Amino acid sequence: MHRTALNDRHRALGARMIPFAGWDMPVQYQGLVEEHRAVRSAAGLFDLSHMGEMYITGPGAAEALDYSLITAPSKLAEGRAHYSMICADDGGVIDDLIVYRLGNERFLAVPNASNAESVATALRERLAGFDAKLDDASMRTSLVAIQGPRAAEILQPLVGVDLKTIKYYSGTPTLACDMPVLLARTGYTGEDGFELFMAWDDSVSVWDALIAAGASRGLIPAGLGARDTLRLEAGMPLYGQELNRETTPFEAGLGRLVNFAKPGDFVGRKALERSKGAPRKALVGLRLSGRGIARIGYPVYLPAATDSCGTVTSGTSSPTLGFAIAMAYVPAQHAAAGGAVEVGIRDQRAVAEVVPMPFYRRST
Amino acid sequence: MDIPDNLKYSNEHEWLAVNGKTAKVGITAYAAEQIGDIVFVDLPAVGTRVEAGKSFGVIEAVKSVSELFAPVSGRVTAANDGVGKSPEIVAAEPYGGGWLIEIELSNPSEIDALKDAAGYRDMIAGL
Numbered sequence: 308m309h310r311t312a313l314n315d316r317h318r319a320l321g322a323r324m325i326p327f328a329g330w331d332m333p334v335q336y337q338g339l340v341e342e343h344r345a346v347r348s349a350a351g352l353f354d355l356s357h358m359g360e361m362y363i364t365g366p367g368a369a370e371a372l373d374y375s376l377i378t379a380p381s382k383l384a385e386g387r388a389h390y391s392m393i394c395a396d397d398g399g400v401i402d403d404l405i406v407y408r409l410g411n412e413r414f415l416a417v418p419n420a421s422n423a424e425s426v427a428t429a430l431r432e433r434l435a436g437f438d439a440k441l442d443d444a445s446m447r448t449s450l451v452a453i454q455g456p457r458a459a460e461i462l463q464p465l466v467g468v469d470l471k472t473i474k475y476y477s478g479t480p481t482l483a484c485d486m487p488v489l490l491a492r493t494g495y496t497g498e499d500g501f502e503l504f505m506a507w508d509d510s511v512s513v514w515d516a517l518i519a520a521g522a523s524r525g526l527i528p529a530g531l532g533a534r535d536t537l538r539l540e541a542g543m544p545l546y547g548q549e550l551n552r553e554t555t556p557f558e559a560g561l562g563r564l565v566n567f568a569k570p571g572d573f574v575g576r577k578a579l580e581r582s583k584g585a586p587r588k589a590l591v592g593l594r595l596s597g598r599g600i601a602r603i604g605y606p607v608y609l610p611a612a613t614d615s616c617g618t619v620t621s622g623t624s625s626p627t628l629g630f631a632i633a634m635a636y637v638p639a640q641h642a643a644a645g646g647a648v649e650v651g652i653r654d655q656r657a658v659a660e661v662v663p664m665p666f667y668r669r670s671t
Numbered sequence: 672m673d674i675p676d677n678l679k680y681s682n683e684h685e686w687l688a689v690n691g692k693t694a695k696v697g698i699t700a701y702a703a704e705q706i707g708d709i710v711f712v713d714l715p716a717v718g719t720r721v722e723a724g725k726s727f728g729v730i731e732a733v734k735s736v737s738e739l740f741a742p743v744s745g746r747v748t749a750a751n752d753g754v755g756k757s758p759e760i761v762a763a764e765p766y767g768g769g770w771l772i773e774i775e776l777s778n779p780s781e782i783d784a785l786k787d788a789a790g791y792r793d794m795i796a797g798l
Contacts (some may be wrong), residue, residue, distance in 0.1 A: 338707060532734050598711050600731050609712055624733050
């Protein structure tokens with residue numbers, strides 16, 4: 308089991324630790340809902356050092372990434388980032404990731420911990436025909452995220468850059484608590500926030516400084532449990548649940564990411580052109596009207612139907628909204644908002660409405 | 672961890688307070704802490720027959736759903752309305768206001784298979 312540089316900190320804070328993608332990670336500290344609410348109302352601090360960090364560099368790096376991913380990283384300005392996916396030849400999603408352009412010939416890709424190895428393998432194969440190389444820095448890079456409406460005010464005194472100049476989905480090298488970091492305005496919570504990439508051991512002093520600076524402003528450490536409910540309210544997919552090798556970006560409602568206009572071929576292009584016109588399923592948001600909570604794997608039915616037509620991929624009782632929400636795959640013809648479905652919860656059927664996502668959108 | 676000496680405990684982290692031919696059932700403080708933020712508790716109706724080791728209801732938390740397993744067999748004679756109205760009481764007062772159901776015992780000898788407080792304390796120390 309891998310441990311992040313902050314493992315001792317989590318234990319000292321009384322976190323409940325769980326194995327996650329081969330890492331010993333905090334699922335919660337004092338309580339999931341308290342942590343969730345802190346991120347919505349003030350700020351939460353996350354250790355995300357389990358995630359992958361891969362540098363793609365060289366004169367052909369931009370072209371190689373255009374070939375490897377469904378987006379066009381070559382179109383990114385230096386310092387900007389975008390959300391992307393790496394797909395297989397058949398259009399199935401290998402992983403979703405964020406790509407940062409750090410320089411003309413230098414990119415950073417951040418895949419999920421659970422897929423870091425398969426992404427590195429796929430990228431190495433795909434880069435082979437280009438003047439570009441991959442440096443998998445995952446095991447020497449720490450990642451700490453501060454998320455929430457008060458994140459900027461807490462972070463500002465500790466960093467050597469005016470945070471107002473950092474746009475959403477951009478990043479810049481700077482110092483944080485005297486440590487060199489890549490500071491990015493990105494996140495997975497639906498709130499404003501920042502992610503700080505740094506050398507492995509540097510995360511300890513950055514973490515301590517942020518905890519100290521944020522304590523009087525409502526910042527608390529937040530675990531993977533809150534991260535999951537926050538991203539679900541924000542309508543963001545999770546690999547392994549909404550995304551997998553049997554699902555295309557179009558089916559996951561993320562077809563807008565696929566850049567067919569970019570020059571040259573890219574892995575999955577033909578299959579994705581087919582999937583665009585004929586998705587086998589569609590990801591929908593569900594609002595449940597009763598007390599029941601739809602969970603991953605629960606069957607979805609058309610009203611009064613005997614056979615299920617789909618499956619829940621994520622579900623929880625939304626701490627912010629106060630009712631149960633879920634994501635599910637259903638046949639594309641039943642994906643329109645306003646439609647009624649039922650979710651099989653143990654031996655009962657719960658009535659649910661197809662609703663637009665995100666379930667929650669921050670007010671500013 | 673609060674583990675009252677006067678109760679019996681199951682391997683599934685339910686407690687049993689025996690009072691003659693009936694017994695109250697709840698979940699332990701350890702179980703409540705593990706489950707986390709409880710959203711609601713689904714309990715059987717009065718009159719339902721429950722069987723030792725079998726599920727009699729569920730606790731829904733934000734993160735997950737947990738089944739409740741009957742520590743003994745019998746007929747449900749009361750279900751705690753209070754946990755329906757404010758499920759957080761299960762974690763706040765697991766051995767008091769957060770009790771779940773009362774069972775009329777059909778086989779009192781099943782109690783002998785349950786742990787005492789010391790035995791339960793040993794069990795969770797090993798988890």
